[in-house]
Amino acid sequence: xxxxxxxxxxxxxxxxxxxxxxxxVTTSPFLAAPVDELLRHFRRDSLDESTPxxxxxxxxxxxxxxxxxxxxxxxxxxxxxxxxxGDRRETNLPYQVxxxxxxxxxxxxxxxxxxxxSTQGRADGYLIKPRTMHESxxxxxxxxxxxxxxxxxxxxxxxxxxxxxxxRGVLIPGNSGRGxxxxxxxxxxxxxxxxxxxxxxxxxxxTHVDLLPFPIKINVTEDTVAFFPELREAPDHLLHPGFPKRxxxxxxxxxxxIGDCCRPALVLFPHVIDAPHSRxxxxxxxxxxxxxxxxxxxxxxxxxxxxxxxxxxxxxQQVDCYRLHFGRDILDLPKLITPLLEEVT
Amino acid sequence: xxxxxxALSPQSTVSELVDRLMPQQTILRxxxxxxxxxxxxxxVLLDLSTGRYYTLNRVGSVIWEHCTGHHxxxxxxxxxxxxxxxxxxxxxxxxxTLVTQLTQEGLLQQERR
Numbered sequence: 001x002x003x004x005x006x007x008x009x010x011x012x013x014x015x016x017x018x019x020x021x022x023x024x025v026t027t028s029p030f031l032a033a034p035v036d037e038l039l040r041h042f043r044r045d046s047l048d049e050s051t052p053x054x055x056x057x058x059x060x061x062x063x064x065x066x067x068x069x070x071x072x073x074x075x076x077x078x079x080x081x082x083x084x085x086g087d088r089r090e091t092n093l094p095y096q097v098x099x100x101x102x103x104x105x106x107x108x109x110x111x112x113x114x115x116x117x118s119t120q121g122r123a124d125g126y127l128i129k130p131r132t133m134h135e136s137x138x139x140x141x142x143x144x145x146x147x148x149x150x151x152x153x154x155x156x157x158x159x160x161x162x163x164x165x166x167x168r169g170v171l172i173p174g175n176s177g178r179g180x181x182x183x184x185x186x187x188x189x190x191x192x193x194x195x196x197x198x199x200x201x202x203x204x205x206x207t208h209v210d211l212l213p214f215p216i217k218i219n220v221t222e223d224t225v226a227f228f229p230e231l232r233e234a235p236d237h238l239l240h241p242g243f244p245k246r247x248x249x250x251x252x253x254x255x256x257x258i259g260d261c262c263r264p265a266l267v268l269f270p271h272v273i274d275a276p277h278s279r280x281x282x283x284x285x286x287x288x289x290x291x292x293x294x295x296x297x298x299x300x301x302x303x304x305x306x307x308x309x310x311x312x313x314x315x316x317q318q319v320d321c322y323r324l325h326f327g328r329d330i331l332d333l334p335k336l337i338t339p340l341l342e343e344v345t
Numbered sequence: 346x347x348x349x350x351x352a353l354s355p356q357s358t359v360s361e362l363v364d365r366l367m368p369q370q371t372i373l374r375x376x377x378x379x380x381x382x383x384x385x386x387x388x389v390l391l392d393l394s395t396g397r398y399y400t401l402n403r404v405g406s407v408i409w410e411h412c413t414g415h416h417x418x419x420x421x422x423x424x425x426x427x428x429x430x431x432x433x434x435x436x437x438x439x440x441x442t443l444v445t446q447l448t449q450e451g452l453l454q455q456e457r458r
Contacts, residue, residue: 284384284385284387285384285385286384286385286387286388286389286400289382289384289389290389290398290400293389293391293398297391297396298396299391299393299394299395299396302378302393302394305380305391305393305396306380306391306393309380309382309391310380310382313382313384313389316384317384
């Protein structure tokens, strides 16, 4: 939907994520398209719910145009490069995160800033010259803001790939280079249903935790492509060119569909070994929680972090956890994993 | 940001710590900013003020469980001796070592009775 505010056209998109309404407003077409792409499975023509999360992204020309300055009482929470808020690891943007008057400010220097007011359910992004930005960067910044707002309302994300088979969820957390996406595709091509390449959602359902789909494009390195014949042979319109990763939609390359909300049953922590065969090593629940925490939890709000910690602990309690020593028998991984799902009750 | 600390690592100045802690008069209380969960006898703690997390082994978990503001170090020492097959001196050494570590990390508060 396009409307006008003053002399500036404004684009509005509506989404609903598992009953959580989201309204996205932007004054720039360059800021609209990446978000519509990210949340394409959640688009709505209207929202019934009265209090949506509101994300408003503004295009500015220079840093000086950003109508926001830190107050003297702002408190710096974190700084560095990489993950600022949320769990995305693939960017190396320098960042600083501040708490200022109850708002979270994520400052990405020459790229722009996010002003996130979780209590009000609103985030404003001020992006400098978005016309020159890669779409994936805009998508990333929007996603960061959305993650923080959703946390406050009880939807949590985790840095993991996720699949579903017969109503049972498999989570494969881990940082890049540990075989996460390769193991995920090996299961996907054998008939597992797709939940998310990198950002499934978790929701506390009282007696258990639900694993919810967050289907996005699947990003693969050339090394991963080389393992799978259908990816090696895929034309560019299915496996989109890109650097350092190429991308495809699961349903366009595999006989899969988007999985349903399910209960997680297995968590696999992969790492690549130089051996002919993969093997599984059972993990104790405390070890599994230790490994899971850095894939999910960044503490900026104590109350939210407390609830998220409890959700992660509940996940670990309800699943079987294994370290996957991922060998060269990549295409045979389903033979190792599927029997575990059949054993789980 | 994350740290994993395992309870009961050896310390060379334990007797000094015991003297300083005054076990019969010192009550231990978990910091309210710490969230914890116990699984399979081990406890994973998250310090909500720093984002750091820690893991306590079985003995450490029993110690943590009793840091409720109602027990002195001596009380907890007696509980450890009752529950584990351990020499009293060793149990006290391990206890004060862990209490010192947890206090330094800001996870535990000490109050004098």
